[in-house]
Amino acid sequence: MTIEADSLSGFDAAETAIIDAVRRFVARDVRPNVARLERESRCPDELVATMRELGLFGLAIAEAHGGLGLRLPVFAAVMEELAKGWTSLAAYVNSHSTVAYAIARHGTDAQRSHYLSRMATGEIRGALCLTEPGAGSDLQSIATTALARDGSFVVKGSKFFVTNGARASLLLTLVKTDPAAEPAKNGISLLLVDKDAPGVSVGSTFHKMAYAHVDTVEILLNEAIVSGSALVGGIAGRGLQQLFDSLEVGRIAIAASAVGLAADALGEAKRYAAGRNAFGVTIDQHQAVQLRLAEMATKLVAARLMTREAARVKASGARADMISGMAKLFASETCSEIVADALRIHGGYGYISEFPVERLYREAPLYIVGEGTNDIQKLVIARRMLEGHEAAILGLPQ
Numbered sequence: 364m365t366i367e368a369d370s371l372s373g374f375d376a377a378e379t380a381i382i383d384a385v386r387r388f389v390a391r392d393v394r395p396n397v398a399r400l401e402r403e404s405r406c407p408d409e410l411v412a413t414m415r416e417l418g419l420f421g422l423a424i425a426e427a428h429g430g431l432g433l434r435l436p437v438f439a440a441v442m443e444e445l446a447k448g449w450t451s452l453a454a455y456v457n458s459h460s461t462v463a464y465a466i467a468r469h470g471t472d473a474q475r476s477h478y479l480s481r482m483a484t485g486e487i488r489g490a491l492c493l494t495e496p497g498a499g500s501d502l503q504s505i506a507t508t509a510l511a512r513d514g515s516f517v518v519k520g521s522k523f524f525v526t527n528g529a530r531a532s533l534l535l536t537l538v539k540t541d542p543a544a545e546p547a548k549n550g551i552s553l554l555l556v557d558k559d560a561p562g563v564s565v566g567s568t569f570h571k572m573a574y575a576h577v578d579t580v581e582i583l584l585n586e587a588i589v590s591g592s593a594l595v596g597g598i599a600g601r602g603l604q605q606l607f608d609s610l611e612v613g614r615i616a617i618a619a620s621a622v623g624l625a626a627d628a629l630g631e632a633k634r635y636a637a638g639r640n641a642f643g644v645t646i647d648q649h650q651a652v653q654l655r656l657a658e659m660a661t662k663l664v665a666a667r668l669m670t671r672e673a674a675r676v677k678a679s680g681a682r683a684d685m686i687s688g689m690a691k692l693f694a695s696e697t698c699s700e701i702v703a704d705a706l707r708i709h710g711g712y713g714y715i716s717e718f719p720v721e722r723l724y725r726e727a728p729l730y731i732v733g734e735g736t737n738d739i740q741k742l743v744i745a746r747r748m749l750e751g752h753e754a755a756i757l758g759l760p761q
């Protein structure tokens with residue numbers, strides 16, 4: 364039995380078929396080509412086209428809007444499979460899915476019917492514009508303003524680190540509609556900004572330690588004119604509430620991607636250990652290597668279970684900030700540990716670019732700092748503990 368035994372996962376036949384289709388795509392089109400694609404400077408458009416055919420841009424979008432309408436635990440399993448093949452592919456659909464969730468959950472009927480079916484096909488790709496030069500963790504201190512004028516908003520500011528910002532055409536943008544509000548959160552709103560709106564442009568591109576094929580850009584909002592109907596849900600002052608609910612889905616996606624990356628690293632380590640000889644035997648016959656592999660496998664399964672639990676709680680409609688924060692924290696830290704262990708098992712070869720582990724080692728830290736740093740996740744978890752909520756999740760006396 365493998366650790367991927369879906370028969371034990373609680374997925375039904377249709378869900379298992381979707382996960383299997385993604386697994387086949389990864390095995391056939393992705394894994395054999397990752398090393399070459401990483402060396403090439405062009406984006407892997409043919410893989411994105413197949414992802415569109417498989418419906419992967421509509422993973423979390425309801426069937427009524429043309430999406431696959433997957434339950435969140437299945438969505439997490441698909442994200443894991445994609446990341447197991449190549450984390451960049453998971454990054455293409457991660458923030459897109461968060462934007463789609465925000466529209467589905469908090470948008471108006473008109474916003475849902477205008478965007479969701481075209482997002483499901485990948486015709487419209489979504490990106491998240493939250494971070495600014497002066498505000499990342501502390502989103503209440505954003506400086507971007509959107510002031511009402513003649514039925515529109517005039518948006519002024521700059522957003523940093525926007526994943527897929529160059530390729531996306533829809534920017535879910537956090538703005539201050541009432542910069543004087545006290546507390547500040549009451550003046551913060553979410554806007555659906557079409558990238559071709561006047562005054563919206565792509566600024567500098569950030570060069571990163573990994574994910575070269577996933578663009579990370581600055582978005583400039585230079586007195587951009589955005590329709591008044593772009594306000595998510597048609598309500599001002601609810602932006603942070605809408606965003607934090609949506610980011611729980613994003614954190615589950617990050618946790619699932621981290622599990623996929625870790626599984627890839629463990630697979631590489633196990634394969635390498637079975638082929639490398641030292642002191643007359645393959646190194647997987649040395650007990651120290653076996654103990655390391657056993658710890659990696661145990662941590663991997665724990666991270667996967669926590670991620671699926673977070674997805675289950677979120678799907679139930681219950682408040683899930685604590686469990687999704689825990690899953691993101693644990694899966695991303697575990698992922699980095701597993702990749703570092705995989706590198707150790709490769710000896711000097713783990714440091715050499717020909718071996719996938721070298722790339723995985725550079726990819727893993729993003730999951731620690733992205734989608735809310737892990738220290739911020741700890742603050743959320745601690746706050747919820749001190750409030751005495753979610754005792755059921757912690758197994759504490761009520």
Ligand SMILES: Cc1cc2nc3c(=O)[nH]c(=O)nc-3n(C[C@H](O)[C@H](O)[C@H](O)COP(=O)(O)OP(=O)(O)OC[C@H]3O[C@@H](n4cnc5c(N)ncnc54)[C@H](O)[C@@H]3O)c2cc1C
Nearest residue numbers: 491492493494498499500524525526733734735736738739
């Ligand atoms: C590759 C990449 C892709 C990204 N994609 C996107 C995207 O698509 N959209 C988007 O909007 N953003 C994106 N980000 C931004 C990312 O979400 C932020 O970098 C992250 O939230 C942290 O913000 P910051 O970098 O400003 O760090 P800061 O907020 O300046 O934090 C710096 C350090 O201080 C710590 N810290 C801050 N406040 C506290 C506190 N109260 N208590 C304890 N410690 C604290 C943090 O944990 C961190 O260790 C991306 C970032 C990267 C690197």
